[in-house]
Amino acid sequence: MTAVVFIHGTGVREPGFSKLAGRVAAGLTALREGLRVVPYYWGGTHGATLAAGGASLPASPAATSRGLADTPSTARADDDTAAAWAALYADPYAELALAAAGAGPVVERPPGSVPAQQELRLRLAALAAQGDMSAAELGPGLARAATELAGHPLLGPAAEALGAEDLAVLAARSLTARIIADALDTDDPLVPVGDTRDAVADRLAEALGAPPRGAERGLRSLLLRAAGSAASHAVVRRRRVLTEAAHPAAGDILRYLSRGEAVRADLRRLLAGLEEPVTLVCHSLGGIIALDTLISEPLPQVALLVTAGSQGPFLYESGALPSLEHPAPLPPHVPDWLNLYDPRDLLSYLGAGLFPGRVTDIAVDSRQPFPAAHSAYWTNPVVFRHIVDRLP
Numbered sequence: 001m002t003a004v005v006f007i008h009g010t011g012v013r014e015p016g017f018s019k020l021a022g023r024v025a026a027g028l029t030a031l032r033e034g035l036r037v038v039p040y041y042w043g044g045t046h047g048a049t050l051a052a053g054g055a056s057l058p059a060s061p062a063a064t065s066r067g068l069a070d071t072p073s074t075a076r077a078d079d080d081t082a083a084a085w086a087a088l089y090a091d092p093y094a095e096l097a098l099a100a101a102g103a104g105p106v107v108e109r110p111p112g113s114v115p116a117q118q119e120l121r122l123r124l125a126a127l128a129a130q131g132d133m134s135a136a137e138l139g140p141g142l143a144r145a146a147t148e149l150a151g152h153p154l155l156g157p158a159a160e161a162l163g164a165e166d167l168a169v170l171a172a173r174s175l176t177a178r179i180i181a182d183a184l185d186t187d188d189p190l191v192p193v194g195d196t197r198d199a200v201a202d203r204l205a206e207a208l209g210a211p212p213r214g215a216e217r218g219l220r221s222l223l224l225r226a227a228g229s230a231a232s233h234a235v236v237r238r239r240r241v242l243t244e245a246a247h248p249a250a251g252d253i254l255r256y257l258s259r260g261e262a263v264r265a266d267l268r269r270l271l272a273g274l275e276e277p278v279t280l281v282c283h284s285l286g287g288i289i290a291l292d293t294l295i296s297e298p299l300p301q302v303a304l305l306v307t308a309g310s311q312g313p314f315l316y317e318s319g320a321l322p323s324l325e326h327p328a329p330l331p332p333h334v335p336d337w338l339n340l341y342d343p344r345d346l347l348s349y350l351g352a353g354l355f356p357g358r359v360t361d362i363a364v365d366s367r368q369p370f371p372a373a374h375s376a377y378w379t380n381p382v383v384f385r386h387i388v389d390r391l392p
Helices: 016-029 072-090 094-101 118-129 133-138 142-150 155-161 164-185 194-207 220-227 229-237 239-259 261-272 285-296 312-317 381-390
Strands: 003-007 036-040 278-283 302-308 336-341 359-363
Touching: 003 016, 003 261, 003 285, 016 036, 016 381, 036 261, 072 094, 072 164, 072 194, 094 155, 094 164, 118 142, 118 155, 118 164, 118 194, 133 142, 133 164, 133 194, 142 164, 155 164, 164 194, 239 261, 239 285, 261 285, 278 285, 285 302, 285 312, 302 381, 336 381
Parallel strands: 003 036, 003 278, 278 302, 302 336, 336 359
Antiparallel strands: none
């Protein structure tokens, strides 16, 4: 009788594991009778836990930020400001769009009248002509950002909805956010602190026509209403709860990479009690566990390795796979390897280019975005069909 050992991925605990293992077993046995599906639940024994009850977690910002003179309302304001900038880093034109949405219907201008945005466009052009020095503390990109903002199609509608001062403040925040967002996109290791960011935004606002300190006023409340600052504040306040809920996934990986022999030893003991042929069907970190175990010593009863959403190839190429260092080839005793990946799953990687002739990569599309795509393999009928088609 063919045995299939299912090895789960990061963050899985009971009762979720039993539900997952049951779904995998049902998907496989529906396509092939007589399979023996054996679950390997390593999360309960070898998964990460907060052993000291979360003693490593910092206190909330209200208790620690800037000193004893701070009040909870001060910390809340800091959280709200951070939420606003987070929204702007994601979309530097977010305030522009919100302001434009509040503009009234387009009306015909009297002959000879000047469009409301014309003065700002001229100031943006002058700022661009000066290069990046006006925001040098943030890094390069001011000239490009000013040029693009001057030509943005939403600038006109936003100008119709706002006064000149608020429009200058909005533009300054947009330019500042664009420069920092570009730095984040390029993984710049140096990102300015909030005080530096705010000082640059103030300076740019003045250059664009606002009075001093204008960047601290005006549209801040408009963006915060859209950015959901209360939700962001709650996230920070609930850090302990969120960490306890999310940490097993990251913690499982770190614990395995530093102390993985125990989980591999338990897998070897499980396999020793099974008759051949055995197939290992693995998800995410489960595929790394299985791959390391198979590389480390011959396990002749295992005829097929199946990985879904696996980071094994990436760890190997980056020099972090415990059992094999690039460019060493797979040992001959490692069995056939079927690697299923979803192009939208950012935690799935390819093995065929690293191990020519030893790995078969097959794309499976769950039609889900990331991170949902990483957990959708076991509800995708195509996944089970590919596995069963290759079972010994």
